[in-house]
Amino acid sequence: MIWWQILLIILLIVFGAIVIRLSFNFDINRCLESRRKIKIEQLKNICPHCNIAYVGKNNFSYESFFSSRPGTINWRCSQCDLIVGSKEDVDSLMEPLQKDPTLFLERKKRFVKMARKLKLC
Numbered sequence: 676m677i678w679w680q681i682l683l684i685i686l687l688i689v690f691g692a693i694v695i696r697l698s699f700n701f702d703i704n705r706c707l708e709s710r711r712k713i714k715i716e717q718l719k720n721i722c723p724h725c726n727i728a729y730v731g732k733n734n735f736s737y738e739s740f741f742s743s744r745p746g747t748i749n750w751r752c753s754q755c756d757l758i759v760g761s762k763e764d765v766d767s768l769m770e771p772l773q774k775d776p777t778l779f780l781e782r783k784k785r786f787v788k789m790a791r792k793l794k795l796c
């Protein structure tokens with residue numbers, strides 16, 4: 676081989692390595708971003724959509740995070756951004772949690788843990 680052929684082969688190898696590395700980095704970033712989006716969507720299923728408000732010493736009630744903006748019919752959870760179509764949907768989401776406070780506490784614990792993992796709070 677002549678010296679310029681060796682030089683050409685070395686340049687091609689270096690160029691190929693740079694192209695492979697750039698495409699690999701790009702794919703990893705896209706993959707991580709899509710995984711994060713999926714986890715944020717899963718967070719909407721875990722969110723209790725309410726908090727406990729203490730009334731007096733031994734009583735408590737649930738304080739919903741859902742609110743409806745003026746001019747819209749949709750209800751939006753201020754904690755997880757879940758949007759539902761009507762007040763009946765809000766009530767059906769809240770009903771099992773209001774019947775069973777341990778379910779509420781368990782879901783709130785899971786929500787906080789996952790939100791911390793995703794660095795949302």
Ligand SMILES: [Zn+2]
Pocket residue numbers: 719722723724725740752753754755756757
């Ligand atoms: Zn929520």
